Amino acid sequence: MAAGTTTAGERQRRLELRALLNKKYKWIDRKWDLVFWITAIFVVGGAADITKQLFAGDWDFWTDWKDPQWWPVITAFATIIIPSALQYIQWVAWRFPTGATYTAVCFFMCAWVGRYFQWHVAESYPLSFVWPISIVGAAIILDWILLKTRSFILTSLFGGPIWALLVWAFNYVPLAAYLQPAHFMNHVLTVADVQGIVYIRSQTPEYLRHIERGALRSFLGETQYVSLVFGGTVAVAGYWIGQFIGRYLAVWPIRRYIKTL
């Protein structure tokens, strides 16, 4: 630890690093930072969106797919991958606990632009039916955990389950209104189910939804909590997939390239 520096030489070295950190930007200036942070929005937002689409496409699209069983599991796993990779990159390079939040903020912008123009304006689905989930809240806490633990292992162990819980909890708040029971076609359906029937999806038949219908494994009817625990476990796995991407597909090749210079 830095605080425990013993020798004078070591102390001297750290003072030099401090001077280096506060050195004036000369040949390169803040414009570089600006260009970097802004251009990366599209790359990072796109990567996050594609990863989510790949694993959790329909679950993130429709309110009537956001079921108690699969939605918390699949979205938690699909959305933690890129935040984890960016956490590694930004922490290692600049000691910024910002990778997850940066991904979440970029993803938020991409998702809303896509939903608004592609699905609402062009396809005329109401936004109330096709709103995207937001992972910003969960990402802030994931970055905060990294800031406090300074360890990717601890962040994965605590952060994975907390991620699963928070992604679900933050998006359950807007979903709640759509889970109210309604009377439609002589059945009791949730408002979300009604949206799924009323706003016609010719190529997404209702039977494709994965809705828990009750089985011996639906532990005392508390599917929700079993799912969250399971979601937490797969989120830990997702976190390490992200770490792999950050370490071996991003940072490692760059280091190698720099060494050859």
Add this chain to the structure above:
Amino acid sequence: MTKKRRLTWIAVLAIAAFIAPSKAFAHGEAGDEPFLKDLTTAFYDVSISPKAIHVGEPVTITGTVRILDTWPYTLDPPQTAYITPVVPGPVFALEDRVINGQPAPGSFFVERGGVYQFKMVMVGREPGRWHVHPGIAVQGTGTLVGPGEWVDVQPAVAKFTFPVTLLNGKVIDLEGYQSSFVWWWSFAGFLIGVAWMLYWTLSKRTVTNLAVTTQIGINEDAPDIGLITPRDQMWMNVLAGLTIALLILGWFYAATRYPVRLPQQTDWFAPRPLEPDLKLAEVRPEGATWNDGTDTLVMKVQAKNVSDSPITLKEYVMGMTTFVNGGPDAQAQAGPHEYVGQLEVEPNGPIAPGETKELTLRIANPILSEERLIPTRDPQQFIAGLLRFEKAGGGEQFAVVRINVIPTQFKAQYIPGL
């Protein structure tokens, strides 16, 4: 014409050519292989009306779809299905769906040979000219499309609304219900995220940070050097605390405002079977020929009347098409006109009880190739459809026939004229 003007015209024409609806193909149903349409299901008695409405007014789709006994063994057996309007997105809003007399909000169970009479009511939502079909999606197979009709939806003066009654008696407008809450809630979280990002990107720099981080351990936040300071820690605690406070507030709001919440509902059912068909005829297929040059299908079948009164062959139904042994009036009754054609039967007329007749059925209609209903270069050279027999004095039977098709002429495949 100026260059700019000319370019504009070319662009307009190109777009027009691209979006100009080429009648029956509006949903790409012709893309499916013939066996997927012929051997799986048959749609008949389909009616889509009225053909012109205003936004907010209803269009009713009725008809019958039969799952044929010839269902291809290459597909999963039919078990679960969903009957839906096939339209370009939510340009209509579905209000009601009834299958064999029962309300059917979701999917239902089906079987080979099953007959499903459907009625769907939808209201116009977006102005435009839309091609409307009924379709049946079968799990493991996809959506099989029935005959379609163009429906004109004119704008209305009033804003489109879709009232839904909640179980607590409250009536909500489904259009945009709660969407502003969804947005502001998500946006509030986003703002905290932006604050978090601005804190780090504005107060710190990337290039000099990198110069330092490469020289120290990965688990060091080095407050003495100044990478992450106690002040940073304090502000991040504030933002993380704010995030959790927002979440608690949101849950409190949701729990008090919507005390009753259900999981998504899924009520799949097996529709009540309809009255079974009469047993009128025994049909033996004897082969068919297909002339790809003239779009002519000729089928030979042997039909024996096994009932006690005379019977007549009225229709041949294949996939989404119906061919009628009758005049223009009978054809107009049979379904959307783009999918209905003439069936010539030789010898025509009733078959007496006990009599066996060799019938030659002739259909010359471009729809057969436009909709790709006849296999021409496929691994399975046969078709299937329904022969609709009618008994004098009422009653009918749909007899399934599966016939081998022998092509007599091929259209050029790659190079026109060859």
